Amino acid sequence: MTAAPTSVEPRLLLSAPTRGDRIFRGILSGSASLTMVILALIGLYLLSGALPELRADGLSFFTSFRWTELGPFGIGAVLYWTVTIALISLTIALPVSISLALAITQYASARVAAVLTILIDLLAALPSLIFGIWGLIFLQPRLVPVSEWLSQHLGFIPIFNVHGTNFKSSAFIAGVVSSLMIMPIITSIAREVFSRSPQGEVEAAYALGATRWSVIKTVVLPFGRGGIVGGAMLGLGRALGETIVVVLIVSPTFLISPRILESGANSVAALIALRIGEAHGIAVNALMAAGLTLFLVTLLVNMIASAIVSRSRSGAGVEL
């Protein structure tokens, strides 16, 4: 299209908003900017608290493995274990969540699907302390034999190797317990995208003689890929910030090791929760710096996640 040769300008479209509209818009933009302000304030507060420590230790704060009374400090190992526990829980939660979401949307009868959905949403609403206590008292003793079995039979793989006989407070057990916490959120996002799979394509595949499973493989899963990735990232974000489960289950370490079945792990959130009470002087700044790191990492992961989820939503209407 070429521009019109005349001097006509597009007209500015005005409309008189009703009073209700104006109030509503005011509330909306007010609360939206309030969120931004709070986020910025937290970030700035953490940054100012972290600066003395970051000046003292510099980049080695992120790369070294040490934590002494009054410095120097280094969260390298803590970050490593934070990510390791989050990845363990994601590895367990993702296949379970996808299977659950497929069962609900593709296999279950309407009534069973409704019941399962309510149960999973309830699970999502439970405070993580409940998961932590249950994990500590019920799951931990039952998972130790699993760890032993894994290390006996798969011990030649470095991550399943164990030095010594202490299996109780490992990254693996913490990962299993937090996988239960992130499973509901991943499941409900996957369920949502699966239930939007384009009906026309689903029927086309059935009419060609496809089995239920090939319909899932060719239509439902490819269509839901964005939602799965986004849901996994949201779960990852939650697992990265998980505090209480790690505090209750792992015994803290500041050393890196690939042996996830062995006692000894850590997480940034658990470190802060455990130490903030008796910390003083520069140690407080070091914990603030750790908090800032966690803040930035989870912010980033969640931003990527919501970008992916919203993109896969907008594709939901496309049914060619």
Place this chain on the structure above:
Amino acid sequence: MTLADATVTLSTDAAEGHTLSASGVHAWFGSHLVLEDINLVAEANTVTALIGPSGCGKSTFIRILNRTHELVPGAQMAGEVILNDEDIYGPSSRPTVVRRHIGMVFQKPNPFPAMTIAQNVLAGPKLNKIKVTDPDELVEVSLTRAGLWREVKDRLDKPGGSLSGGQQQRLCIARSLAVHPDVLLMDEPCSALDPTSTRRIEETIGELRDLITIVIVTHNMQQAERVADHVAFFLAEENEPGRIVEQGSTAKIFEDADDPRTSDYVHGVFG
């Protein structure tokens, strides 16, 4: 060849025809009876048109003919549908095999948008894990039969969603033909298309008649008159299930209907 058979032969030459006959068919959604005692024979190598006002159960009936009705939660049916002397609802028949023998083209073109044109045509064999010895030939033969080959032969690797609506619909026909069905069901295949594409698809139907048995639902009386050999008029009176009021040869239904409701409908007096 039986309906429990897991394999299918992909011969490219015209086999002898296949008659599809429905008798005593009833349909329910939940406890709501929407079709009552439908008896219809689609003779081998003919085109049967199903006509009737909206909501009288044409789509429900055509979906019973290839066991897609049962995919709707709560949907039930009674009666028999016989293909090649076998009840497609018999205890030894498998819905997936039935659907491969009795293909379906939907009202809204529904190619797989993320697949190329060639992949769309080959989707049926792939979904059924059938080895195709010469995929290029199958693509060409199917697209030619669907009347689309000349328009797309130079862009087989473009996405199926990049075609016009009429071309997409013919791609869907080609995709159905690639599994070599005995019967092709079409539910208002032209209702979303312009007159030229509609004409093109009607020509395609005319050419396919020699190869397979066709059942088509249409709201377009001229189309029914142009393509069909046999016409069945469905009607659901108020608060009643749908029934076949009258069926017969196209000439009979359009020129000499026995029931006044039929002639009123086909001549546009109501509906």
